[in-house]
Amino acid sequence: MSSIAIAPRAVTAAASLAASPAVPAFFEVRSIGLAFGGVQAVRDVSFTIEPGEVLAIIGPNGAGKTSVLNLITRVFDPTMGSIHFDGRDITRVARHDVVRHGIARTFQNIELFDGATVLENLLLGRHRAGHGSLLAQMLNLPSVRRAEAQTRARVENVVRLLDLAPLRHRPVGELPYGIRKVVELGRALAAEPRLLLLDEPASGLNPEETRQLAGWIDDIRAELGITVVMVEHDMSLVSSVATRAIVMDQGRVLTIGTPAEVQSDPRVITAYLGT
Amino acid sequence: MAYETDYDQARRLLRTPAQRGAYGALALVLAALPFVLPAFYVGELSFVFIMCVASLGLMTLTGFTGQVSLGQAAFVAIGAYVHTLLLASGWPLPLSLAGAAVASALAGLAIGVPAIRVSGLHLAMVTLAFSIITEHALGRWKGVTGGHNGLAVPEPTLFGFGLGGTVPFYFLCLAVLTAVLLVLLNLMRSATGRAFVGLRDSEAAAQALGIRVARAKILAFGLSAAICGIAGALLSHYTQYITPETFGLALSLQLVLMVFIGGLGSLRGAILGAILIALLPSFISLLKPMLPARLGSQLGLELFIYGGVLTFFVLLEPTGLNGRWMRLRKWLAQYPLVTASASHRNKVYMQSERNR
Amino acid sequence: MTTLLSVRDVETWYGPVRALHGVGLEVHAGQIVTVLGANGAGKTTLLNTIAGVVSPHKGSIRLDGEEIGGLDADAVCRSGVVLVPEGRQVFPFLSVSENLAMGAFARRSDPAVRRDVDQIYEWFPRLQERHRQPAGQLSGGEQQMLAIGRAYMAKPRLLLLDEPSLGLSPLFTKEVFAIVRRIREQAGIAVLVVEQNASIALNTADHGYVLELGRVAASASCEALRQRADIKDFYLGASSPPTSPRRLA
Amino acid sequence: MMDPLLTQAAQLAAQGMASGAIYGLVALGLVLGYKATEVMNFAHGDVVMLSAFVAWGLITRAGMSFWLALPCVMALVAVLCWALEAGVMRRIVGQPQFAGIMLTIGIGFMIRGAVSMSFGPESRTYATPWTDRSTEVAGVVLSSLSLVIVGAALAVTLLLYVFLRHTALGIAVHASAQNQLAAYLCGVRVKRLNSLVWALSGAIAALCGLLLAPISLVDLSLWTVMLKALAALVLGGFGSAPGAIAGGLVIGLVEQFAGVYLADGFKDVMAYLVLIGALVLRPRGLFGDAHGRRV
Amino acid sequence: AGVSDKEIVLGTHLDLSGPVAVAMPFIRNGIQMRIDEANDAGGIHGRKLRLVIEDNASQPPQAVRAVDKLLRKDEIFAMLCPFGSGPCVATAKKVADAGVVTFGPYAASALVRQAAGTTPLLFTTNLHYDSTTSAAVRWAVEHLGSRRVGIVYQEGAFGDLVTRGVKAALAARNLPLVAEASYKVGDIDLSSQVSRMQAAKADLIVTATTTRETIAVAAEVKKLGLAGVNVLTASPGRAGLTVALGKQAVEGMYGCGTWGITLPRHATGALKSFYDSYRKRFGSEPDDISVAFYDYASWFVQELTRAGRDVTTDKLVKALQTSSFKGLASYDTQRFVDNHIGPEWTRVEQVVEGVWVPRSPVLDPSKGVS
């Protein structure tokens, strides 16, 4: 890849860190790439995440941010590179197994189950938790009833956290955009992940709501101990919750640093923030 | 753990005393009916029950996972033939019913595995093709199926009791229907049922949540086929003689009509739809003597009315009979208080299903 | 100044739910007007009602004195009011350039169409790079650009924008609003924009409305709105610390 | 003198194309309706059947010449389909695809019932300029009517292809199917466009009916040609005009050769076996476009 | 049941809305006309006949329900000429078990018999496709010199039966069946089936086809210019309608059926008055099927009368067992062999200038097949 030569400092640093196998990182992406026919959406991206971090991915439109999330959750096969989580290589696991490894996500364009209610959406979030054999479910055996009650109890925690109680039985299709975003966040949380991927969680929210979201993300990190990766364009949110930010441009990593650092980087200003 | 019982209660099928009362009364009525109704109507009811079972089978597939099958008659056929053959070779009724379910389920899995690669109308066509092929094969495999000459169906017996009579057969059908309904109700309020609905609405999200989309789809196929197979077994007793053309395109279409007119995604809808569609021909034949003789003897009238009723229901009841039922119940619940509802019909726009 | 759009006492229902309770609003020719409001306040509903996507239950919507309330969306479009809807709504399997061509559908025979396409590619070079790609494959922000470009292709008298900054990078958000200003200056197109990013909206627009629960809660020049403490608090996100987060049980 | 085996193969190929063209032509009408409204019109076969009856009425009862009856039937049926779209189909917009299937099945039954009530259910026939004529080329005999059908199918395909790919209105058809709301917002008169497309599809069905009836009689069961057409349509990949014709030809040829070279009984299901096989190998069909949805 | 002071209730089920609905008016009108005539003449021993007609849509399950209704709700005395092999096969036993006589089902009688089991209540009069076709093929082998026989047949019970008959005839003469080709109802094109015959060098193509397919096969043979190849169609294809619609294409084709076809313009005597009164009553043109079913209804009415005023099922059965009948279109006097099976006289006919003309004497299918 010709891009190696012009790879920015931070990337090389991350790469060298990754090269030492002695301390496997909590989560690590090793020079992944993705091409759609002629379009090189992601080129040689590497980074690591430590537990308890909130990592923001920012960058111009079409930089490949969503694609990186899609690669991590196995929507696409990377054309190169590998992804490691908790010392395990998850580059080739099946798509539905990603959540079993402890990674949950939200989608940029909201992918809710529109025909179902808020509560059912959240319950589906916990699908990966045990639910008894098919036969047991058919006969509604006590084991299934216990599991279901417990699922419900866990989901109620999320309902409480995100203030969704009055909406429990509303079909999600008719909720306003902002609330749908929150429900989707709740559904991801219900999966009880260790790593949470959020794609533009604040888009469509007003500043007040964004502040609330920031509070939730803080909670998720601090109280639930969930590590967060979020793609976001709202710099106020990034500044207030992210511990580090990766800036992408044209499929590459432009720089990595604290939110304050990257926001003052002149390259980031020209390519992304504007003056 | 106090909350457990709470949440368990919330999952109950019958939550209020009123509901328990209503369904209890329904059970009593159903139990009493065969003793008060003339034999003809008891026979009709048995047929309706059989169709309800088949309709529930298709609803599992189409209503919940959103996969359209235009070939459900094939599974009904496989159930009917396997059941008849097993009975003829001396299997007892319960085992042979199970055998029919298993055979149909296997067929469902067999077609489900390739079929999940396609969706929407493609899937509808694959299943249609499958059922045409099945019907053809049944007609050709003379050594086993008797070909187009058909097979006589042995009378159903249980522990030496003949169940072929009108009333015993009524109870057999009712029992099977109740069992199938309960199993599906249980399934639909558990994880698997939710997964079905999930993959219908967004496969991407379903996968991200750990639902094995392919497996769930195949499972739905198998389950739906098994239930239809059971319906086929009962149907074989109803007709007493089975030939391949019993299970043609017309039956598949009827089943599809049942689930659609009943209301997709609801078990109650499957039942309501089955009742309507199964009784429609009888209803039309009752209606005919009331028409002027000139019109009543016109050929094609049946077809015309049948089509008209379908059109009517699709146009006026987009949410199906189940939707109408829900609105009715709501209206009844608020009855003295309802004012002229200010509800307003909104414009709707077509949503492409091509990129599901 | 002549009144271009005048909305009076509009009520809109979704089935049994009333989303707008008698909203009134005016846009003058060549004016940029913004509408602010919390989630679910009815902003999208308002724009959709004006554009004919949903029909009002009551009230009047006049464009240049002519009633357009209750018309179908295509008729509203041909009368010169074009909406960039929430959720972008591109044609997923048409290429970027075909999408733009569809924008100019109502003015098919106009030779200036070609020039306008070039203009859009100049504003959004990204779209030019991708002009043969099916629009459904574009990234979220790219689709937003395309939706704005497509609306511009119709050469409207009044452009309705529903959260144009949604999913756009800060740089592009600024550019889009710069473009909005340019559109007004060069082509005299009036703009009614709904926006969550209140600070940029208030900086761009001439007049602002605040919607709350389907009613107009405030209407003033943007200057005046920017000064108001409650607006600052709620929409500009200037001061106040993060609201105390709820704790897990 | 050609090798008899070769002659036979050529004869079969010619016959396969002839019947394939019929499937394709019926499928073309379906493609068109599907393109605009994403409705799989199950009444299409019945419209074909109705056209045949109307043509019989005009030619045999009213004594019109075939050439006069042709445009008359096409216009009449087009108007009928326009009315169907405007009066009935429009009301289910926004409902799942399934609703369209159900509704058109209902309409199909009504058409069949109405035809049988008004014309009576007996079979009948009428003469065309090509009846009882055939052409022989190098030992291959083909009836003139079949040649006309092949020609008509190719011509209609070409016209449709140009219309859908290269005219603004054609692009608008695609657009409004993909996102109807957006099409409205672009100023497309979507309702009128849909009706127009249905009318066109009706005209094609009428052409089919007119040409097909002399081969297979004016008969209530004419609608069953729809089943093979559906298979052709799916095989070709939904929503592609050339695909529909290609699918039709493939099915026609497969059937023809299977009828002679495979054991008796395979011919009847060959179309469906090929369909399943093809879809399993290539889920989008021969000409279907293969883009999924991005998240 | 079904017999009261004033009336006798009869029932039948026809395909009023299914694939063969086309043919039903002819059948229904033929039967109804005879019943009306009997009623106009004062009924049978003072009782009026009432015929209840149900729709079976050619679908077995629907037929079962129709029969249930006839037996349980209308409580019919006898089932008169119900239509369709599938529907009759599915319901024959039900009717017999209910102690109700079935007379003259329009269905493959061998199959109905097999389905009904041993019952004295079933009287079959027509559609022995196997035996009639068999007799005709034997005749063709002898008189047309056919040596290489092939068959084009409709997928289903009817086609299977004809095939069985053809095979039996050929086996008796030690000839092979050179080719078989099936088609499905609704196929528009039969060229590949004919090509298969051509490839096998068949000189006699037997067709187990209905109107449309019969014409299609004949037309294909003409188009390909197959010289020296005869086409022989089994009974449903050998119909007046086939000639009326097929015109040139069917000229020269052979056929065998179980009743005579007389064009209305050639009709004389009783047949002519039948045609006239049919036209007057129904305002439409009858065809040969109407005559045939008028005949069967006549036969039934004749025996019902013979069974006497105090008619019971037993008495009716006795009367039928000893009956003999010759109708307007009968080739010869008909009786029940083994008391229950009406053998069908048959005759090979050929289309000459648009008219079916006899080519063979009346053949007795029961002779020579074993």
Ligand SMILES: Nc1ncnc2c1ncn2[C@@H]1O[C@H](COP(=O)(O)OP(=O)(O)OP(=O)(O)O)[C@@H](O)[C@H]1O
């Ligand atoms: N399925 C696909 N086929 C072709 N190109 C694609 C596909 N998916 C994404 N792309 C292209 O890849 C590039 C990166 O897209 P991606 O969605 O990752 O951007 P992004 O950084 O998330 O942008 P945004 O901030 O606008 O959401 C875009 O230019 C897009 O057009």
Ligand SMILES: Nc1ncnc2c1ncn2[C@@H]1O[C@H](COP(=O)(O)OP(=O)(O)OP(=O)(O)O)[C@@H](O)[C@H]1O
């Ligand atoms: N299709 C619908 N069916 C029922 N209710 C709806 C529908 N669309 C919107 N609503 C309701 O109407 C109200 C106004 O919604 P609207 O989408 O206009 O809000 P908004 O101000 O645009 O919010 P956001 O900032 O989230 O986009 C909300 O309460 C919403 O729940």
Ligand SMILES: [Mg+2]
């Ligand atoms: Mg993105």
Ligand SMILES: [Mg+2]
């Ligand atoms: Mg909005």
